[in-house]
Amino acid sequence: MKILGEDIPPGCSTQLYMDIAKLPTRTHVEIPVIINRARKEGPFMLLLAGLHGDEINGVEIIRRMIRAGYHKPISGAIVCIPIMNIFGFINQSRMVPDGRDLNRVFPGSPQGSLASRIAWTLLHGVIEHVDYALDFHTGGASRSNFPQVRCVLDDEDSTELGHVFSPPFILASKYLDKSLRKTAKSIDKSVLLYEGGESLRLDEYAINEGVNGALRVLHHLGMRKDSPPVESMPVVLKKSSWVRAKYSGMFRATAQNGTYVEKGSMLGVITDPYGEFEKKVTASYPGYIICINYHPLVSQGEALFHIGY
Numbered sequence: 001m002k003i004l005g006e007d008i009p010p011g012c013s014t015q016l017y018m019d020i021a022k023l024p025t026r027t028h029v030e031i032p033v034i035i036n037r038a039r040k041e042g043p044f045m046l047l048l049a050g051l052h053g054d055e056i057n058g059v060e061i062i063r064r065m066i067r068a069g070y071h072k073p074i075s076g077a078i079v080c081i082p083i084m085n086i087f088g089f090i091n092q093s094r095m096v097p098d099g100r101d102l103n104r105v106f107p108g109s110p111q112g113s114l115a116s117r118i119a120w121t122l123l124h125g126v127i128e129h130v131d132y133a134l135d136f137h138t139g140g141a142s143r144s145n146f147p148q149v150r151c152v153l154d155d156e157d158s159t160e161l162g163h164v165f166s167p168p169f170i171l172a173s174k175y176l177d178k179s180l181r182k183t184a185k186s187i188d189k190s191v192l193l194y195e196g197g198e199s200l201r202l203d204e205y206a207i208n209e210g211v212n213g214a215l216r217v218l219h220h221l222g223m224r225k226d227s228p229p230v231e232s233m234p235v236v237l238k239k240s241s242w243v244r245a246k247y248s249g250m251f252r253a254t255a256q257n258g259t260y261v262e263k264g265s266m267l268g269v270i271t272d273p274y275g276e277f278e279k280k281v282t283a284s285y286p287g288y289i290i291c292i293n294y295h296p297l298v299s300q301g302e303a304l305f306h307i308g309y
Contacts, residue, residue: 001044001077003035004125008077011039018081018125020118029087033126034066034080042076043221046126046133047214049081051103051180053088053095054199058136061210070215073223079130084122087114092200094140104176106183119180127184132161132221133191134214135180138206142295143303144198146258146288147209153238157190164220165192165213166230168258169290171237171308192217198294235288237308244301245270247279251298255289255305262286267305270298285309 001008004016017030047065049058062082065071071078083089087096096102100115108119127133139145149162150173162170173193175182184191194213196206212228219227245251253268255261261283268281287309298304 001037002129003079004033004121008035008037010037010041012037013072018121020121021114031081031084031086034071034082035077036072037077038073038075038223040075042073042223043132044077044079044130045073045218045221045223046079046081046130047071047136048084048133049136050083050085050089051135052101052137052199053083053085053091053093054141055094055136055138056089056200057138057197057203057206057210058194059083059089060202060207061136061214064207064211065214070211070218070224073218074225076221076223077130078218078223079126081122081126085118094199103180104178106178106180122180123183127180127189128187130189132217133180133184133189134165134217135191135193136210137193137195138203139195139198139291141199143291143293144201144203144257145195145206145291145306147194147196147206148290149213149234150193150195153236155185158192161190161192161217161220163234164217165194166216166234167194167196167209167213168232168234169237169288169308170234171240171290237288237290240287240290240306240308241284242303243267243281243284243305243307245281245298245304246300247277248298248300249273249277249279250296251281251293251304252296253292253294253304255292257289257292260286260288261307281305283307 108116148169197203218224255267287307291306
């Protein structure tokens with residue numbers, strides 16, 4: 001096994017550093033990569049978070065797994081990268097300093113932009129050498145994703161892992177161009193994408209779901225002896241759509257994330273600051289709420305509720 005060009009022999013536990021760039025002060029920026037390989041042969045798994053620097057729930061999921069020793073397999077190897085976009089993490093930003101989305105530049109290039117160079121290093125230094133990856137994300141600014149994994153339902157490997165992970169929801173999600181998931185699939189690597197909570201906010205429920213799901217996957221692959229029980233089978237959502245604001249104003253959600261709603265159900269209220277109008281936001285079709293935009297100020301056309309069905 002090689003990671004970042006270093007041989008990782010059976011029974012080895014080590015920490016490497018991905019040296020990707022320098023700050024304008026000439027200070028090196030190094031990304032810690034924590035590796036534990038069992039003596040017994042088995043799958044190689046990557047636990048990855050922080051591709052978007054402001055999505056910290058995934059960072060906490062992997063931190064808890066490391067703290068509890070769950071990153072030490074009985075077979076195979078586990079590679080942990082709690083913070084991939086360390087620039088964005090420090091700056092509390094989704095992007096890297098060049099303004100690019102790190103998850104939209106794969107496969108990257110060693111001579112490209114900063115984001116492209118980071119993506120290229122991750123792909124060739126780590127992804128090429130593992131069999132599976134769990135990629136942890138959250139919703140964007142003010143948007144809270146109810147715990148879910150996203151799969152191409154025709155992809156039997158990722159869909160099977162999604163059911164093993166057993167979150168509340170499995171959402172059909174196509175591969176996005178230049179994303180890590182699509183690029184990894186092109187080289188026959190299986191990446192399961194988990195979404196839970198919102199950016200810059202720790203969500204205990206989403207974190208626990210992420211940890212428990214990861215432990216179930218590791219158990220399924222023979223890398224752990226036990227796993228948390230499955231309380232209920234995930235609901236598979238084959239399609240989804242957003243309910244958008246018909247008016248600009250102050251927004252208040254009244255429906256609960258993760259719940260089932262009927263067509264016409266009241267989801268929230270949009271008002272103006274001067275007491276002249278109060279408009280209901282209603283569901284356009286029946287389904288499960290899988291994301292809510294909690295920002296109190298909205299513009300006409302803004303996405304408010306993501307409903308899967």
